[in-house]
Structures are given as C-alpha cells and as structure tokens.
Amino acid sequence: MTTSFPMNAGDVPYSYSKNSHLQREVLDGAKEMMKEVIIEHLDIKNMLSSSNKFYIIDLGCSIGPNTFNSMQHVVQVVKDKYHDNILEFQVFFNDHVNNDFNTLFRSLPVDRSYYASGVPGSFHGRLFPSRSIHVAHCSSAIHWLSKTPKELLDEKSSSWNKGLINYIGASNIEVMNAYVAQFEKDMEMFFNARAEEIVPGGMMVLISPQLSEHLLKFFGSSLLDLVNEGKLDESLVNSFNVPVYFPSIEDMTKVVEKNDCFSIERVELTHPKSKLVDEADAKTLMINLRAVLEGLFINHFGSKIAKEAFTRTILKSDEVSAWMKINYKKACQLFIALKRK
Amino acid sequence: MTTSFPMNAGDVPYSYSKNSHLQREVLDGAKEMMKEVIIEHLDIKNMLSSSNKFYIIDLGCSIGPNTFNSMQHVVQVVKDKYHDNILEFQVFFNDHVNNDFNTLFRSLPVDRSYYASGVPGSFHGRLFPSRSIHVAHCSSAIHWLSKTPKELLDEKSSSWNKGLINYIGASNIEVMNAYVAQFEKDMEMFFNARAEEIVPGGMMVLISPQLSEHLLKFFGSSLLDLVNEGKLDESLVNSFNVPVYFPSIEDMTKVVEKNDCFSIERVELTHPKSKLVDEADAKTLMINLRAVLEGLFINHFGSKIAKEAFTRTILKSDEVSAWMKINYKKACQLFIALKRK
Numbered sequence: 050m051t052t053s054f055p056m057n058a059g060d061v062p063y064s065y066s067k068n069s070h071l072q073r074e075v076l077d078g079a080k081e082m083m084k085e086v087i088i089e090h091l092d093i094k095n096m097l098s099s100s101n102k103f104y105i106i107d108l109g110c111s112i113g114p115n116t117f118n119s120m121q122h123v124v125q126v127v128k129d130k131y132h133d134n135i136l137e138f139q140v141f142f143n144d145h146v147n148n149d150f151n152t153l154f155r156s157l158p159v160d161r162s163y164y165a166s167g168v169p170g171s172f173h174g175r176l177f178p179s180r181s182i183h184v185a186h187c188s189s190a191i192h193w194l195s196k197t198p199k200e201l202l203d204e205k206s207s208s209w210n211k212g213l214i215n216y217i218g219a220s221n222i223e224v225m226n227a228y229v230a231q232f233e234k235d236m237e238m239f240f241n242a243r244a245e246e247i248v249p250g251g252m253m254v255l256i257s258p259q260l261s262e263h264l265l266k267f268f269g270s271s272l273l274d275l276v277n278e279g280k281l282d283e284s285l286v287n288s289f290n291v292p293v294y295f296p297s298i299e300d301m302t303k304v305v306e307k308n309d310c311f312s313i314e315r316v317e318l319t320h321p322k323s324k325l326v327d328e329a330d331a332k333t334l335m336i337n338l339r340a341v342l343e344g345l346f347i348n349h350f351g352s353k354i355a356k357e358a359f360t361r362t363i364l365k366s367d368e369v370s371a372w373m374k375i376n377y378k379k380a381c382q383l384f385i386a387l388k389r390k
Numbered sequence: 391m392t393t394s395f396p397m398n399a400g401d402v403p404y405s406y407s408k409n410s411h412l413q414r415e416v417l418d419g420a421k422e423m424m425k426e427v428i429i430e431h432l433d434i435k436n437m438l439s440s441s442n443k444f445y446i447i448d449l450g451c452s453i454g455p456n457t458f459n460s461m462q463h464v465v466q467v468v469k470d471k472y473h474d475n476i477l478e479f480q481v482f483f484n485d486h487v488n489n490d491f492n493t494l495f496r497s498l499p500v501d502r503s504y505y506a507s508g509v510p511g512s513f514h515g516r517l518f519p520s521r522s523i524h525v526a527h528c529s530s531a532i533h534w535l536s537k538t539p540k541e542l543l544d545e546k547s548s549s550w551n552k553g554l555i556n557y558i559g560a561s562n563i564e565v566m567n568a569y570v571a572q573f574e575k576d577m578e579m580f581f582n583a584r585a586e587e588i589v590p591g592g593m594m595v596l597i598s599p600q601l602s603e604h605l606l607k608f609f610g611s612s613l614l615d616l617v618n619e620g621k622l623d624e625s626l627v628n629s630f631n632v633p634v635y636f637p638s639i640e641d642m643t644k645v646v647e648k649n650d651c652f653s654i655e656r657v658e659l660t661h662p663k664s665k666l667v668d669e670a671d672a673k674t675l676m677i678n679l680r681a682v683l684e685g686l687f688i689n690h691f692g693s694k695i696a697k698e699a700f701t702r703t704i705l706k707s708d709e710v711s712a713w714m715k716i717n718y719k720k721a722c723q724l725f726i727a728l729k730r731k
Contacts, residue, residue: 102519137519141507146498150491154510157487164518166482167508169495177505178443178478 078319079188079256079384080122086254086386087126087184090314093134096183096250103127103136104182105163108172109190110142112153117161123184124163138163143176145169171195173238177246185243185253192257194292195235198227201290212283214269215291232294236304244310247389253311257383259295259318263376264338267369271361272350281354289349291342301385311387318381331369335362419660420529420597420725421463427595427727428467428525431655434475437524437591444468444479445523446504449513450531451483453494458502464525465504479504484517486510512536514579518587526584526594533598535633536576539568542631553624555610556632573635577645585651588730594652598724600636600659604717605679608710609687612702622695630690632683642726652728659722672710676703 097103105123110116120140128136140161142153146169157165170176172187173195200206201224208223210216216228243253272289275281296304298316305311339359346355438444446464451457461481469477481502483494487510498506511517513528514536541547542565549564551557557569584594613630616622637645639657646652680700687696 102522139519139522146495150495150508154487154491154508157510164516165510167491167495167510169498169506169508175505178480181443181480 078382079254080119082315082317082319082384082386083119083122083186083254084126086252086315087123088130090386090388091127091130091184091252092250093127093131093136093183096248101134101136103138103184104141105138105184105186106141106143106168106177106182108143108185108187109193110144110148110153112149113156115188116142116153117156117158119186119188120163121158121161123186127184128162139166140164141166141168141177141182143168143170143172145171173235173242175242175245179245180248182243182246183248183251185247185251187254188256189258191236191239191255192293192295194228194231194294195238196231197290197292198231201227202288204287209287210290211287212273213266214272214286214289215265215293217263217266218269228294229300231292232296232300233304233307237307240304240308240310244308244389249389251389252314253387253389255301255383255385255387257295259381259383263372264334264369265291265293267335267365268338268342268346268358268362271358271365274361275354275357280357281350285350285354291345296383298383298385301383305385305387310390312390313385314388315384315386317384319384320381331366331373332363334373335366335369339363419723420595421460423656423658423660423725423727424460424463424527424595425467427593427656428464429471431727431729432468432471432525432593433591434468434472434477434524437589442475442477444477444525445482446479446525446527447482447484447509447518447523449484449526449528450534451485451489451494453490454497456529457483457494458497458499460527460529461504462499462502464527468525469503480507481505482507482509482518482523484509484511484513486512514576514583516583516586520586521589523584523587524589524592526588526592528595529597530599532577532580532596533634533636535569535572535635536579537572538631538633539572542568543629545628550628551631552628553614555613555627555630556606556634558604558607559610569635570641572633573637573641574645574648578648581645581649581651585649585730590730592730593655594728594730596642596724596726596728598636600722600724604713605675605710606632606634608676608706609679609683609699609703612699612706613691615702616695616698621698622691626691626695632686637724639724639726642724646726646728651731653731654726655729656725656727658725660725661722672707672714673704675714676707676710680704 093103105120107116107120120142124138124140127138140163142150142165144150144153148169150167150169153167154165168176172190198208200208201210203209204211206223208221208227210219210221210224213219213224216225219225247253269286272281272286276283276286298318301316302313305313339362343355343359346358350358434444446461448457448461461483465479465481468479481504483491483506485491489510491508491510495506495508509517513531539549541549542551544550545552547564549562549568551560551562551565554560554565557566560566588594610627613622613627617624617627639659642657643654646654680703684696684700687699691699
C-alpha cells in the first residue's frame with residue numbers, strides 16, 4: 050500500500066548522485082551537532098556489554114555520496130570517543146527496494162572503516178531483528194510520507210486540494226490537517242519499528258531540511274502555467290499531490306512522546322551555513338530538486354509534461370532567487386537526537 | 391587484484407535468474423543433507439546465549455531464485471528444530487560488488503520469514519565483524535578462483551595452457567598444479583575470513599557441483615573451431631583460461647585442515663537425482679552455462695565472437711548428450727559441513 054519514488058539513479062547529469070549538494074549542506078550543518086550528542090549522550094560500555102560489534106543504519110540513504118560522508122563521520126566520532134576500545138562497525142544502508150543499490154554499492158569508498166551492507170525496504174516498517182542497532186541516522190528522508198492522503202485528490206472531500214501540489218500555499222486548513230494526519234500515522238509506524246530494533250541506550254538522529262517545501266510551489270506554478278496554456282488538463286494537477294510533509298519541532302515532539310520509547314536529548318531548528326543559500330543559487334537548488342522529484346512527476350504526468358515543467362521551473366531562477374533572499378530565515382533544518390529508554 | 395564476472399543480470403532470456411536450473415538441482419540434492427547436519431550438529435543454545443538474533447550468510451548468492459530457496463530452507467530447519475524458541479533471522483546475501491543486487495532485492499519473496507540484507511564484496515576477504523555469523527552457506531561458488539593464474543597464459547612458462555581454456559583435458563600436469571595452487575591460496579583467504587566471522591559453534595556448508603568443468607571443454611572446442619576457420623586468432627584462445635577449479639574431497643580436506651579452525655562434520659560426493667541429467671537435456675545445460683560464462687567470454691573475446699562460440703556450442707547438444715550418457719557418474723556434487731571450533 051505504500052508508494053515510493055527513488056531519487057534519479059546512476060551518475061548521469063540529472064542523477065541524485067550528481068545533484069545532492071543541498072542534502073550535503075544539510076548534513077554538514079548537522080555534523081558538529083551529531084558529534085556533540087554522541088560525545089555527551091552515547092554510553093557504549095553499557096550498551097555493548099562484552100561485544101565489540103557496533104551496528105549503524107542510515108535510513109533513506111539514497112545512492113551517495115552524502116550517506117558515505119555521514120556514516121564515516123558517525124564511525125569516526127564513536128572511534129574517537131572510545132579510543133581504547135577495539136570496535137568493529139557494520140553500516141546498513143537502507144532505502145526503498147527500488148533505490149539504485151547497484152550504484153550505491155559500486156561507489157562505496159574503498160578506504161571506509163566499516164563493513165557495508167544494504168537493506169531494502171520502507172523504514173515505516175520493520176527492517177531488523179529486535180535490539181540489533183546501536184545508532185540510527187536519517188537525513189532528508191522522514192518528510193517523505195508513505196502515501197498521498199487520498200482525500201486531497203477527491204473533489205467531494207472537504208480536504209480537496211484543487212490547483213495545488215502540496216499543503217504550502219493552501220488556504221484550506223483541512224489540506225494541512227490531512228498531511229499532518231498522514232505524517233503522524235507514518236511516524237507511529239516508524240517509531241514502533243525503531244523502538245524494537247534499537248538497543249536500550251542506543252541513539253537515533255533525525256535531520257530534516259525545511260526549505261524544499263517552499264520551493265515546491267514553483268514547480269506547482271509551472272504546472273498551472275501549462276494548464277492555462279491548454280497543454281495540460283487541470284484534472285491531472287488536481288489528482289497530484291507531492292507526499293512530503295516537513296515537521297515542526299512541535300510535530301516531532303508530539304510523535305516521539307506518543308511513542309514513549311525514546312527520550313529527547315536535543316532538538317533544535319538551525320540555519321545551515323549554506324553557501325548555496327548564501328549565494329541564493331536558485332538554479333542549482335532547482336536542479337537539485339529535479340533529481341529528487343523527477344520520478345514522481347514522470348510517474349503521474351508522463352515524461353513530456355514532467356520535462357516541460359522542470360525546464361520552465363529552472364527558467365524561473367530569478368523569481369526563486371528573489372523569493373529566497375526575502376525568505377532566507379525559512380532555510381532552516383530540524384535536528385533531533387533521541388535515546389532509546 | 392581479484393577479477394569477478396557476475397552471472398548475467400536481469401530476467402531476460404539468457405539471464406541467470408531464468409537459467410539456473412542446474413544450480414537449483416544441486417541445491418535440491420543438498421537440502422536433505424543440510425537439514426540433517428543442522429539437526430545433528432547445530433547447538434544454538436550455547437551459540438546464542440541470551441540473544442535471539444540468528445544471522446545467516448549466503449556467499450556468492452547471485453540473483454535468485456535459488457538463494458531465496460536455500461535461505462528459506464535453512465531458516466525453516468532451524469525454526470523446526472527449536473520450535474519453543476522465538477528466534478529472529480537476518481539473512482545476508484553476499485556476492486561481488488558488480489552482482490545485480492537491484493534484481494536480487496526486487497525479487498525477494500514477500501512471504502520470507504527473515505530480515506534481508508545485501509553484502510557486496512569478494513568472499514575471499516572479510517565481509518563482517520568478528521563472531522557475527524551463525525550459519526554460512528555457499529553453493530556453486532567456491533570453484534570460482536579469485537583470478538586466473540598468470541603462468542597459464544605465459545608461453546615461456548612450463549604451465550602454459552596452449553589451446554585449452556581450463557585444466558580439463560590438459561596433458562601437462564603443471565597446468566593442473568597452477569589451478570590447484572590458486573585454489574589453495576584462495577581458500578586460505580576464504581577460511582581465514584570465515585574463521586573470524588563465524589561464532590564458535592557456528593556452521594558452514596559448502597556445496598560444489600562437479601559437472602560443469604567437464605562441459606567447459608565443449609565451449610573450448612567451439613573456440614578452436616573458430617580458430618581453424620580463421621575467424622579467431624589462436625593467441626586470443628591461448629591468453630584465456632576460465633578461472634574455475636572444482637575441488638575433490640581431498641582438496642577440501644587439505645585446506646580445511648591447514649586452516650585448523652573448523653571441524654569437518656560431514657563430507658561426501660553425491661549424485662543428485664537430477665531430472666536434467668536423467669533426461670540428458672544437454673541443450674538446457676548449455677544455455678544454463680551460457681548465463682554463467684557469458685560475461686567472462688564477452689570481456690575477453692568481445693560480444694561477436696562470444697555469441698558465435700555460444701551458438702555453436704549449443705548446436706553441439708547431441709555430442710554433449712552422448713558424452714553425458716557415458717559420463718553420468720561424473721555428475722556428482724561435493725557437500726561439506728563444517729563447525730567453527
């Protein structure tokens with residue numbers, strides 16, 4: 050029942066591996082915080098007892114290079130903290146089964162200091178045996194909902210989201226409510242699964258960018274332009290909503306507390322020191338989003354309309370750039386560090 | 391320094407997934423023996439202590455469906471033996487990094503009773519942290535050498551294997567010796583790695599078919615036909631040897647004893663009750679081998695010559711069939727069950 054649309058595969062011009070700078074900025078901004086929470090809150094002596102095996106997952110890893118960068122960082126921080134300990138690390142790279150694991154595996158760094166493994170499947174369900182993971186990491190991924198709430202596409206529903214492709218800009222509060230309800234359902238499954246899989250004392254760090262949601266509206270407006278020019282049927286736009294919801298601190302706190310298996314060790318919204326955002330390089334950002342969204346658009350609109358919509362949106366760089374300068378403060382990211390009780 | 395040539399990818403007509411009946415027959419023949427050795431020799435109560443996580447690897451798994459079949463069998467046998475125990479299984483599917491893991495993952499059985507994971511890398515090296523695996527399984531894979539011994543291709547060497555593509559049929563004993571030496575080197579690395587990875591009391595089962603080696607000579611003779619017709623340069627045949635060595639019981643016993651970390655619980659040569667061999671369906675067998683060998687042939691000879699050699703060999707089905715009826719007793723397989731001391 051869940052849908053999934055992987056990032057663009059391979060390493061061709063519009064592939065995710067060549068266009069994940071934005072996600073990289075998010076990670077770089079979180080690295081120092083990641084280091085601090087591991088140093089302050091991770092207690093491996095209790096967690097591992099007599100074993101020296103340390104298991105890490107990256108949930109929603111896509112195809113690199115970002116995932117390699119952040120996994121090596123986690124390994125290094127844990128090694129530095131326990132310099133007297135002979136730990137052996139196994140990293141599990143997780144993403145949907147239609148993720149391009151071949152590209153992921155073939156680009157694994159040769160100088161990595163961990164054993165590598167791929168785990169296909171939705172992180173909204175179980176992926177591992179009970180109590181088998183010590184650190185879970187998830188960056189730029191929890192905002193992907195398991196599906197689009199169907200009432201958004203139903204003209205008879207009070208949540209019908211006519212003419213828009215996301216909750217951003219929707220004046221009807223029922224639209225936002227439908228997104229939030231789906232997010233809460235998904236997170237309930239997510240936390241139930243992780244609560245089983247992560248050992249007591251184990252940690253989970255979730256990082257979520259808050260910029261992309263606002264940029265989505267530019268893709269939506271390109272689709273509406275095509276409708277106005279008679280090139281696209283409006284009903285096709287009305288039957289399409291991008292299944293992403295970017296949670297606030299309050300949203301995250303609520304789902305963590307409802308699950309009740311994790312303590313919140315740190316939560317904050319930060320402004321990444323992003324060169325991309327500083328320079329308001331709108332074109333780079335939009336190409337970046339194309340790598341993320343293209344599969345979803347092609348699946349619904351076909352490749353001709355999808356290509357047209359992306360080309361037009363990238364031509365709006367000046368407009369996007371102007372919007373970004375004013376809304377710079379929205380370019381924040383959510384960082385939350387949790388510990389299994 | 392190691393070379394690897396994956397089975398043909400995808401599920402197209404000459405793919406491995408559509409042409410692995412022979413390997414399937416090997417596995418079916420071994421299933422009963424696998425069951426017996428687990429029931430007689432595996433003691434999970436000591437091995438797992440307080441944990442209920444059971445980790446299994448399939449080494450050189452290729453892309454299914456055989457690997458799913460044998461992994462489910464191992465899980466089921468262990469479950470049946472410890473019916474009062476709530477075990478959770480994680481299966482690691484291992485093969486070279488250029489194996490088609492995307493196809494493997496997308497064809498995972500939905501009703502599997504284990505958590506699935508892919509591990510890219512050569513099984514001649516380390517793949518897992520120390521003491522993290524309970525059962526290792528390896529079928530139709532250990533006969534692949536990490537590389538072709540280069541003296542076989544060197545006309546100045548006493549091991550030069552002129553006009554042949556394997557040790558089968560070679561009158562020069564030095565050729566066989568070079569193959570055996572490489573096999574022993576590879577197995578030394580293989581057993582050193584597994585001795586670290588497998589927990590004390592953990593088991594490893596190796597299954598190796600003994601028929602394919604004899605069929606290789608038919609592919610070699612097709613190449614020589616092309617040389618005699620002036621369509622292929624003889625030096626190209628002389629610079630090509632298929633890096634497979636099919637060990638005898640004595641070969642296996644020697645490498646296991648040299649490593650000294652495993653006890654031999656059972657070893658035997660058996661004749662699989664193979665319908666394929668019974669009916670002497672030579673054509674099916676040759677198509678089967680094509681799926682296994684095509685990557686290797688194309689890499690050396692180019693796709694035109696490789697295709698021509700395969701087409702010609704499959705046309706020799708009558709000759710192959712006649713040979714098989716006489717040599718039926720050679721269609722045996724080696725089964726060896728080991729326990730980590």
